[in-house]
Amino acid sequence: MSGDETVDVLVAGSAGALAGAYTAAREGLSVTIVEATDRFGGTFAYSGGGGMWYPGNPVLVRAGVDDTVDDALRYYRAVVGDRTPAELQETYVRGGAALIDYLERDEHFAFKILPWPDYYSSAPGARTDGMRHIVSKAVPDERLGRFAGLVRGPLDHERLGAPAPDLLTGGRALVGRFLWAMADEPAVTAHLNTALVDLVVEDGRVTGAVVEHDGARRTIRARRGVLLATGGFEHNDAMRTEYGVPGAARDTMGAPANDGRAHRAAIAAGAAVDLMDQAWWSPGLIHPDGRAAFALCFTGGIFVDRDGRRFANESAAYDRLGREILAAMAAGTVTLPYWMVYDSRSGEQPPVMATNVSFSPTEQYRARRLWVQADTVAGLADEIGVAPAALENTVRRFNDFAARGVDDDFGRGAEAFDRAFTGDASPLVPIDTPPYRAAAFGVSDLGTKGGLRTDRDARVLDTSGRPIPGLYAAGNTMAAVSGETYPGGGNPIGASLLFSHRAARHMAGI
Structure with a gap:
């Protein structure tokens, strides 16, 4: 990396953030991805299932599942309550099906059902047979082209030294499929070992970011916007203490670079935060x-x-x-x-x-x-x-x-x-x-879930509740739509993908 760079969209993070990068590229925008570690995938890549909680999605419909999105929304609202905006909850519950339809129109993506019961089965609208949960089909690492060998995990590989399998499964499979879909896309540039450390704000608009690689800093300008999806701050014990998050960085399952730098940069730019004492326990x-x-x-x-x-x-x-x-x-x-x-x-x-x-x-x-x-x-x-x-x-x-x-x-x-x-x-x-x-x-x-307050298009809100032009957030960098609960398996990943996708669509003007 040398010199400054200008693109349409800058994406910080490489887990659920990849849905935003992929969507932006597919809609004709130039994209740069910056990932703070030496591998793509973040905590997402550690998930053994990599599930997505998307009621009524096409995979389930083809299988004849008799669920309705209205029932799912009734369940979600009963569990989450009014801790997060009803508009955000409805956007998530209703939006997953359309995202899967969007992805399935691309041959790089394939999904299957993995039954996983809702976590509050006595709540109204709960699905006890697990038929709201899908996962990516496995994909060989060799298909990833320029990104082959660069997907994080699995945990046994990183913590115990076990060989990394050539077949990508679970969360690694969907990370791999996004990378495969972008491998031959010249409009997508990706930089590993490159952390976002500050935002560039001009006349109240975020117009880019300062990134750091090997101790050197440079600026990447973003004409349409910056998407922050760098995970939580679970590896930052000082931030855990500051915001009252129980536990310790030593015991988190979050990816190693999840230290809250993007949170800090956005807060300095005027972003409002919520749920900062919460995690996925x-x-x-x-x-x-x-x-x-x-x-x-x-x-x-x-x-x-x-x-x-x-x-x-x-x-x-x-x-x-x-x-x-x-x-x-x-x-x-x-x-x-x-x-x-x-x-x-x-x-x-x-x-x-x-x-x-x-x-x-x-x-x-x-x-x-x-x-x-x-x-x-x-x-x-x-x-x-x-x-x-x-x-x-x-x-x-x-x-x-x-x-x-x-x-x-x-x-x-x-x-x-x-x-x-x-x-x-x-x-x-x-x-x-x-x-x-x-x-x-x-x-x-599984990581902290407190972060930047957003609207339904993942636009980051300031402390007055107004969108900060040019700034978007998703994943654990965004205050979780599920509030202080975990309604079902696939909620963290599902919300991360959906709001990253919506951010990119908003930047693309669609």
């Missing part, structure tokens, strides 16, 4: 490197607090469960680490189907006392530092629930998501097979 299995990593799909076990008592529905959707954990921490009844208590019916590993970062060798967890065991429940209580009588009572009570199939304390198994990974069987699995075991857990997140 989850329980975090603590691995031998000391980091708590996003974990879900629990097929057994119970979580206990510092007094050896259960405190939540362990099979609840991960963000709901994460919020219960945080509430217990705020109340002082849970300290880190807390423990999953289970038995030996399935071996030594805790009953976690999806760890996101694969299990390390068992002896490493044992050596760091992250996994402990005892021949009796009382002995296990001594191992994890809780009162033996309390833990014995907790296990006895839970085993009674398991025998009856009803959790009188927390309703585990009552919602569709609770049973999604047990073949619809009860997740109330008794703890009665010695030796008894416990695994250490913390709190993880």
